[in-house]
Amino acid sequence: MTLVSQGNTLRVEGLTELNASNAASFRDQVRAALQGGHTQVDLDLNQTRFVDSSGLGALIAIHKTLCGRQGIVRLINPTSQVLQILELTRMHRIFEIAKS
Amino acid sequence: MSTVTTTPGRSLNLAVPCDLAAVREAARQLRSFLEQQGLNGTDLDAWELITAEAGNNAVEHTPPEALNIPVELGMRVTPSDAELVVVDHTPGFELPDDPQLPDDPLSESGRGLFLMRALSDSVRYLRGREENVLVIKKRRTSQATPSSDPQQSVEMAVLETTIHTMTEELAASYESLSAIFRFTAELNRGSINAEFTERWLHELRQIVAADWFVLRLADPFGALLAVTHCSRNDAGLPPLILKGTTQTAASIESRAAISRQDMWFDAANPFASDDPLALFGSPASGLAHPLYVNTELVGVLSVGRFTRQHPFTAGQVNIIHTFADFLGIQIRNARIQEEHLRTRLVTRELEIAATIQRSLLPVRLPEPDGFRLAGFCESASKVGGDYFDAVLVPDHGLLLVIADVMGKGVPAAMFAAIFRSHVHARPDLAVNPGEFLTWLNRALYPDLDRVEMFVTAQVVFLDQKRRELRIASAGHCPLLVRHADGTIKEGDADGPPLGIDGDLVFTDHTEPVHEGMCFLMYTDGLIEARNPAGELLGLERLKSWFGSPHLKGAPVAAIEAGLVKLAREFQGSAPAADDLTFVLVADDPASAGGAHVGPGNLHVAY
Numbered sequence: 001m002t003l004v005s006q007g008n009t010l011r012v013e014g015l016t017e018l019n020a021s022n023a024a025s026f027r028d029q030v031r032a033a034l035q036g037g038h039t040q041v042d043l044d045l046n047q048t049r050f051v052d053s054s055g056l057g058a059l060i061a062i063h064k065t066l067c068g069r070q071g072i073v074r075l076i077n078p079t080s081q082v083l084q085i086l087e088l089t090r091m092h093r094i095f096e097i098a099k100s
Numbered sequence: 101m102s103t104v105t106t107t108p109g110r111s112l113n114l115a116v117p118c119d120l121a122a123v124r125e126a127a128r129q130l131r132s133f134l135e136q137q138g139l140n141g142t143d144l145d146a147w148e149l150i151t152a153e154a155g156n157n158a159v160e161h162t163p164p165e166a167l168n169i170p171v172e173l174g175m176r177v178t179p180s181d182a183e184l185v186v187v188d189h190t191p192g193f194e195l196p197d198d199p200q201l202p203d204d205p206l207s208e209s210g211r212g213l214f215l216m217r218a219l220s221d222s223v224r225y226l227r228g229r230e231e232n233v234l235v236i237k238k239r240r241t242s243q244a245t246p247s248s249d250p251q252q253s254v255e256m257a258v259l260e261t262t263i264h265t266m267t268e269e270l271a272a273s274y275e276s277l278s279a280i281f282r283f284t285a286e287l288n289r290g291s292i293n294a295e296f297t298e299r300w301l302h303e304l305r306q307i308v309a310a311d312w313f314v315l316r317l318a319d320p321f322g323a324l325l326a327v328t329h330c331s332r333n334d335a336g337l338p339p340l341i342l343k344g345t346t347q348t349a350a351s352i353e354s355r356a357a358i359s360r361q362d363m364w365f366d367a368a369n370p371f372a373s374d375d376p377l378a379l380f381g382s383p384a385s386g387l388a389h390p391l392y393v394n395t396e397l398v399g400v401l402s403v404g405r406f407t408r409q410h411p412f413t414a415g416q417v418n419i420i421h422t423f424a425d426f427l428g429i430q431i432r433n434a435r436i437q438e439e440h441l442r443t444r445l446v447t448r449e450l451e452i453a454a455t456i457q458r459s460l461l462p463v464r465l466p467e468p469d470g471f472r473l474a475g476f477c478e479s480a481s482k483v484g485g486d487y488f489d490a491v492l493v494p495d496h497g498l499l500l501v502i503a504d505v506m507g508k509g510v511p512a513a514m515f516a517a518i519f520r521s522h523v524h525a526r527p528d529l530a531v532n533p534g535e536f537l538t539w540l541n542r543a544l545y546p547d548l549d550r551v552e553m554f555v556t557a558q559v560v561f562l563d564q565k566r567r568e569l570r571i572a573s574a575g576h577c578p579l580l581v582r583h584a585d586g587t588i589k590e591g592d593a594d595g596p597p598l599g600i601d602g603d604l605v606f607t608d609h610t611e612p613v614h615e616g617m618c619f620l621m622y623t624d625g626l627i628e629a630r631n632p633a634g635e636l637l638g639l640e641r642l643k644s645w646f647g648s649p650h651l652k653g654a655p656v657a658a659i660e661a662g663l664v665k666l667a668r669e670f671q672g673s674a675p676a677a678d679d680l681t682f683v684l685v686a687d688d689p690a691s692a693g694g695a696h697v698g699p700g701n702l703h704v705a706y
Contacts, residue, residue, distance in 0.1 A: 019120075020152070021123075021124050053156075053212040053215055085149065092413070093205070093364055097418065
């Protein structure tokens with residue numbers, strides 16, 4: 001996983017899985033990489049083929065962190081299996097789901 | 101390291117260390133096993149997640165003393181279904197009949213059971229003394245025979261799902277883009293209108309396969325949401341008054357407008373019984389999307405389906421947002437254009453009205469022998485309604501008329517013009533103001549009645565030989581007479597305004613003119629001038645000022661200047677709401693020497 005700062009956006013790439021064993025560490029790494037000026041996190045889910053409920057919890061946690069600074073989290077290019085889980089759990093009502 | 105027991109082609113049993121990473125690895129192993137059994141991509145994705153969720157639960161709730169006992173995961177496959185059995189060593193839990201998503205959409209946990217249930221056909225949980233057994237069953241979506249090349253079979257399944265999703269998204273994107281281009285081209289030929297909006301919403305309904313929509317637009321103050329378009333013509337939805345907070349607002353549409361966020365309705369968030377959208381019945385699923393342009397609320401678009409089974413997908417939500425936001429911007433632009441046009445029209449109308457009003461006023465006021473006059477007329481935004489005139493009746497006296505047409509703009513100015521032509525038509529009636537008003541009322545009544553306007557007027561004849569005033573009034577502000585000693589007398593209030601009753605008979609009354617007397621005729625703009633605190637200048641304040649000792653012996657021009665100063669200082673920074681018109685007539689023996697037209701005795705300010 002790589003974290004790239006682009007202006008007010010923190011871009012997260014190369015995430016292959018977001019599951020119970022790596023969700024907490026993922027959440028902490030993203031939070032640690034957030035700098036003062038970041039008001040947007042773009043999570044590139046292009047390579048993410050598995051997300052479980054703990055992974056969804058981590059996404060919500062980051063969303064709350066960004067809300068606290070009047071920012072947003074965007075989920076970019078989710079794979080079809082991840083998109084299905086996002087829709088099933090109605091996460092698409094919370095996150096902006098975008099094409100890059 | 102999991103312990104594996106396999107029955108070739110039928111079942112796989114794993115004893116997994118009580119550890120999240122090990123469970124994840126076991127879920128991958130079970131997926132591989134299912135692949136070999138010929139399950140398709142959708143089933144494989146579902147089982148991988150179900151296994152992970154079930155295994156994670158077992159690990160996360162195991163007490164410390166049981167951490168050394170493995171979690172058992174067993175998968176059994178038949179030609180029609182697959183079944184997962186998980187044996188855990190936790191204290192166990194109560195499995196709800198129908199696990200739901202957490203009430204708080206921002207909860208960071210509590211979705212595992214929902215996912216297991218949503219992705220399978222049945223979930224059972226059998227609680228024992230030392231161990232519990234979770235059994236999850238799911239029918240196979242295709243009963244394909246195991247592929248000779250498992251790798252190829254997996255790739256084909258993934259490819260199939262991806263192509264299906266892409267095709268759906270592409271089709272929707274193409275349709276929405278094509279609609280946007282088409283409608284934009286149409287907009288270039290004219291402004292947005294109701295018919296355009298209607299077609300736009302029907303287009304959206306088709307693209308996202310919605311069953312119904314409701315568009316409400318906000319009033320300019322963002323306080324009221326009224327329905328402008330609804331897919332059900334007979335809906336008759338009442339307007340919504342925006343009040344309360346996101347939590348307390350009565351309807352889903354109000355909450356969307358107040359919170360500035362999408363509000364969803366479905367099985368978990370049904371309509372309240374008094375929610376206007378409840379009209380569409382139950383079950384329903386969909387969303388209310390607020391239309392904001394910058395910080396301005398334009399309206400709320402609600403889109404729904406008559407089902408809870410197939411809520412809108414992320415792609416469809418994006419399309420709804422795109423359509424709604426495009427519409428919001430177009431409506432906002434149209435409103436701005438309309439506002440500009442209206443302002444220009446109003447400005448032009450006021451210019452025309454001001455020109456008419458200016459043309460009605462005498463250039464200078466005639467002054468009979470032994471009297472001085474001073475007049476003042478200043479227009480406010482309500483231009484066009486005030487009129488006054490002074491007509492010399494040779495060897496007899498002076499006719500003074502002041503009037504206020506109730507209304508504004510060109511219509512009021514036009515009536516003032518008609519009024520003036522009537523005044524000048526009958527100089528023979530000047531000496532009897534009551535009779536004059538009776539005639540004016542009878543002549544003007546049909547026109548005034550037709551347009552529901554009326555005119556307050558005061559007619560005063562100054563008889564210079566008899567040295568008396570004859571005064572008649574039609575609902576106008578009372579004449580004020582100032583005697584030389586500073587006492588103020590208020591003229592009698594006579595009949596109602598002109599235009600109320602065509603058969604009215606007006607009478608006049610007489611006031612003797614004493615030496616050093618001065619009288620004031622004015623329109624209500626003077627006594628209804630307001631200060632920044634909103635207080636009226638009022639008749640009592642005017643009388644008090646008019647009777648003040650410093651005006652004793654003052655020339656009429658100085659009294660006029662003082663009265664203008666009084667009104668302006670009282671108003672301060674408050675904008676003038678009405679025209680300010682008055683005329684002063686003062687007995688001035690020093691000016692004897694024949695009637696003349698006083699130079700510079702009328703000040704008109706625009």
